[in-house]
Amino acid sequence: xxxxxxxxxxxxxxxxxxxxxxxxxxxxxxxxxxxxxxxxxxxxxxxxxxxxxxxxxxxxxxxxxxxxxxxxxxxxxxxxxxxxxxxxxxxxxxxxxxxxxxxxxxxxxxxxxxxxxxxxxxxxxxxxxxxxxxxxxxxxxxxxxxxxxxxxxxxxxxxxxxxxxxxxxxxxxxxxxxxxxxxxxxxxxxxxxxxxxxxxxxxxxxxxxxxxxxxxxxxxxxxxxxxxxxxxxxxxxxxxxxxxxxxxxxxxxxxxxxxxxxxxxxxxxxxxxxxxxxxxxxxxxxxxxxx
Amino acid sequence: xxxxxxxxxxxxxxxxxxxxxxxxxxxxxxxxxxxxxxxxxxxxxxxxxxxxxxxxxxxxxxxxxxxxxxxxxxxxxxxxxxxxxxxxxxxxxxxxxxxxxxxxxxxxxxxxxxxxxxxxxxxxxxxxxxxxxxxxxxxxxxxxxxxxxxxxxxxxxxxxxxxxxxxxxxxxxxxxxxxxxxxxxxxxxxxxxxxxxxxxxxxxxxxxxxxxxxxxxxxxxxxxxxxxxxxxxxxxxxxxxxxxxxxxxxxxxxxxxxxxxxxxxxxxxxxxxxxxxxxxxxxxxxxxxxxxxxxxxxxxxxxxxxxxxxxxxxxxxxxxxxxxxxxxxxxxxxxxxxxxxxxxxxxxxxxxxxxxxxxxxxxxxxxxxxxxxxxxxxxxxxxxxxxxxxxxxxxxxxxxxxx
Numbered sequence: 017x018x019x020x021x022x023x024x025x026x027x028x029x030x031x032x033x034x035x036x037x038x039x040x041x042x043x044x045x046x047x048x049x050x051x052x053x054x055x056x057x058x059x060x061x062x063x064x065x066x067x068x069x070x071x072x073x074x075x076x077x078x079x080x081x082x083x084x085x086x087x088x089x090x091x092x093x094x095x096x097x098x099x100x101x102x103x104x105x106x107x108x109x110x111x112x113x114x115x116x117x118x119x120x121x122x123x124x125x126x127x128x129x130x131x132x133x134x135x136x137x138x139x140x141x142x143x144x145x146x147x148x149x150x151x152x153x154x155x156x157x158x159x160x161x162x163x164x165x166x167x168x169x170x171x172x173x174x175x176x177x178x179x180x181x182x183x184x185x186x187x188x189x190x191x192x193x194x195x196x197x198x199x200x201x202x203x204x205x206x207x208x209x210x211x212x213x214x215x216x217x218x219x220x221x222x223x224x225x226x227x228x229x230x231x232x233x234x235x236x237x238x239x240x241x242x243x244x245x246x247x248x249x250x251x252x253x254x255x256x257x258x259x260x261x262x263x264x265x266x267x268x269x270x271x272x273x274x275x276x277x278x279x280x281x282x283x284x285x286x287x288x289x290x291x292x293x294x295x296x297x298x299x300x301x302x303x304x305x306x307x
Numbered sequence: 308x309x310x311x312x313x314x315x316x317x318x319x320x321x322x323x324x325x326x327x328x329x330x331x332x333x334x335x336x337x338x339x340x341x342x343x344x345x346x347x348x349x350x351x352x353x354x355x356x357x358x359x360x361x362x363x364x365x366x367x368x369x370x371x372x373x374x375x376x377x378x379x380x381x382x383x384x385x386x387x388x389x390x391x392x393x394x395x396x397x398x399x400x401x402x403x404x405x406x407x408x409x410x411x412x413x414x415x416x417x418x419x420x421x422x423x424x425x426x427x428x429x430x431x432x433x434x435x436x437x438x439x440x441x442x443x444x445x446x447x448x449x450x451x452x453x454x455x456x457x458x459x460x461x462x463x464x465x466x467x468x469x470x471x472x473x474x475x476x477x478x479x480x481x482x483x484x485x486x487x488x489x490x491x492x493x494x495x496x497x498x499x500x501x502x503x504x505x506x507x508x509x510x511x512x513x514x515x516x517x518x519x520x521x522x523x524x525x526x527x528x529x530x531x532x533x534x535x536x537x538x539x540x541x542x543x544x545x546x547x548x549x550x551x552x553x554x555x556x557x558x559x560x561x562x563x564x565x566x567x568x569x570x571x572x573x574x575x576x577x578x579x580x581x582x583x584x585x586x587x588x589x590x591x592x593x594x595x596x597x598x599x600x601x602x603x604x605x606x607x608x609x610x611x612x613x614x615x616x617x618x619x620x621x622x623x624x625x626x627x628x629x630x631x632x633x634x635x636x637x638x639x640x641x642x643x644x645x646x647x648x649x650x651x652x653x654x655x656x657x658x659x660x661x662x663x664x665x666x667x668x669x670x671x672x673x674x675x676x677x678x679x680x681x682x683x684x685x686x687x688x689x690x691x692x693x694x695x696x697x698x699x700x701x702x703x704x705x706x707x708x709x710x
Contacts, residue, residue, distance in 0.1 A: 020533070020537075023533065023562070024530060024533070027527075027529045027530065027533075031527050031529070072582070131360075135364065136360065136362070136363055136364060137364055137549075137577065137579050138549045138550045138553070138579055138583070139579060139582070139583060140553055140579075140582075140583030140584070141583065142582075142583065142584050142585025142586065142587060142588075145557060145560050145561060145584075145585075145586075145587050146560070146561070147560075147561045147562065147563060149563070154561065154562045154563050156529070156558075156561030156562065157561070158557075158561065159561070228526075228557070229526040229550075229554070230549065230550040230553050230554070230579075230583055232550075234360070238524055266527075269527055269530075270527065270529060270530045271530070273521075273527070273529075273530035273531050273534075274530035274531075274533065274534050277519055277520070278519060278520065278521030278522065278525060278530075278531050279493060279519075279520045279521065279522060281521075281522070281525070282522045282524065282525070
């Protein structure tokens, strides 16, 4: 009984880490640029499929593909920002709608390009499928490593944002693009770096997660919705909030699945989401009035 | 004769031999006509399939099965002396597109006969308009819904859902396994599968000790599998597709949940099941409606012809598609005209061995002949292991405990 409870607790926390890993990039981009990147899930899938091919052809494990996929998506992200998003006026409510439409279109481009390269079948990588056994409690290796990576990435991004000059410029741009530009910061470059890093986080996440969840080229939409739910729950753009939200979702899902059945799990997850939005519309740790 | 010409001549001779052999072996419709080249206005056979998008790979297999059958029919003199022509469209898996395309096939293209879109949902969507037009449609849809008499012009040319898992349950019973945990995706096809599994398990004296549904977008199976494992079932059965079958096996391995036998409906039949799971896929059972080693009527020639034309082994979608067009063609030959009602009656009275097994339908067009087979991943290869009469090798049971 206790063992089951502990096992569920660990599984919930670890799955929370996986969800966090998949949402961090979206959170960064939204936090700084107020752009909801609807192609985020497709970036994750692309990173995953790149890792799948690296594994299939060169036997490169997902842990090594993680930086490679991240690097590739960093490049793609930078190109997208410079080539597409930077050319769209993003001020005012129509601006948000425009970027939304642009990234929506982008998601189709990425998904269909992946389809041409990889076809549409579900793919996955047999990697770290074992578990560390502690008495009666098994801790799945794959989940553990993905979670640790999620926390490491979160920590690194946090350090980058708070302790480096570039990071602080990113913060400044997030608070006021106009103000930052007036202080002489190159906001275009900062937006490019931010979007590229956010995309890289998606690509890296995909490389690890494809060893846990099979991806097909059309999986991106679901992943975007899941990631967006998570960051909305945490308070859009809030990093600690996203982490709390991820753990809340992971635990809710695992415990509901066990005690109330899997059918109920997704319903309960969204009931929690709606509940939070009703009582704390700004999200768990979001600040009210922040647009 | 240059060397290139010689090679070409041999290739032609080979192709001719294959075609001739195929024509000779397919005796269901009587002796093949002396292969006079078909002439005149082609007989149009219309279809739309999911040729692009996430569900396209099996549908492409179906199309290739039809194309091979059409090629062979034309090579052996066509139908009623006329060539057959496939009029095909891509519905991208969208039911409303499929409806528009079948409307177009019927009113614009004036097709003579029809083949169904891919699987149950799309077939159900086009069923009313096809039936209203009174055009015979061979349907590759496993769900029994459309074949209970409501749509007399629809013929089911695929194994009935409830029969999919029968061989695997039979094997479990033969091994003396007594208890089963059943995990079911809560969408139409797996739900129908599960009904068949419950019935057959009860018949074979296997007790279902755990029976739970999960949502199709579930990615985390850890708690579900943990709970199923707590009932210590002899066998774990999944009414699944590919991604969820993988998720369940991954969770079972990672959480050390052991059973003597793991069986999934859709999933293990796909090669991606093994590339995705590697060693964890070893020993897992799946279901198929056809296997390339089967000694069914004309199968050797079918496999050879298919490989020659498409450079890969046919899967079950290709086999049932090929068989269904052949059956349709033979019915037309038997009737001697394009009288739809008579063609339908001829198919209802058909009882014949095909590459996919024995074809027979009820008076309402429901498939009662075709069965299914259990396969198992052994040393990285799919083996047909049950029923015993068809096995390529013996099943490896029980599944060893996870190390």
